[in-house]
Amino acid sequence: MKQTVANSSGQIVQKTMKDKKLLCSEKEMRAHIEQLMETQGGICKLTGLRMHLDKQDGADNDMLVSLDRIDSDGHYEIGNVQLVCRFVNFWKSSQGNGRFLELLDRIVEHRKLS
Numbered sequence: 397m398k399q400t401v402a403n404s405s406g407q408i409v410q411k412t413m414k415d416k417k418l419l420c421s422e423k424e425m426r427a428h429i430e431q432l433m434e435t436q437g438g439i440c441k442l443t444g445l446r447m448h449l450d451k452q453d454g455a456d457n458d459m460l461v462s463l464d465r466i467d468s469d470g471h472y473e474i475g476n477v478q479l480v481c482r483f484v485n486f487w488k489s490s491q492g493n494g495r496f497l498e499l500l501d502r503i504v505e506h507r508k509l510s
Contacts, residue, residue, distance in 0.1 A: 414490070416465075419473035428474050429463065441478040442488070442497060458483035466493055 418425060440447050441464075448455040462485040463477055469490075470476045480488070488496040 415471075417471040419471045424474065425472065425477075428477070429479070432477070432479050433461070436479055440481045440484055442480050442484050442493065443500070445481055447479065447481050464488065468492060 420428075438447055438461075439445070445459065447461045448459040450460060458481065460482045461479050462482040463472075464480045464485045465472060466476050466478055468488075484496075
């Protein structure tokens with residue numbers, strides 16, 4: 397905690413961003429996303445929760461549809477994207493699907509035992 401406080405003085409920090417490319421045309425990706433929406437039926441690929449659409453009545457920002465790279469080291473391309481809830485994309489961060497689901501299973505098991 398002391399280290400976090402000491403390093404959090406409102407300073408500007410320069411960082412290197414991960415290289416992320418779109419490896420198909422925008423039109424192709426848009427069509428693929430529409431296909432994923434239909435195939436997934438509005439359900440988050442990783443949690444099975446119903447995703448919300450922007451401007452939908454009662455939409456919860458954490459449940460909004462978010463485009464996620466399956467392999468976070470890869471690029472945005474057909475076959476490497478899935479639709480998940482926004483909070484899932486945030487929590488998953490740069491982890492692969494497998495590790496994220498393993499941690500999620502741990503949470504579920506712990507909650508069952510509590």
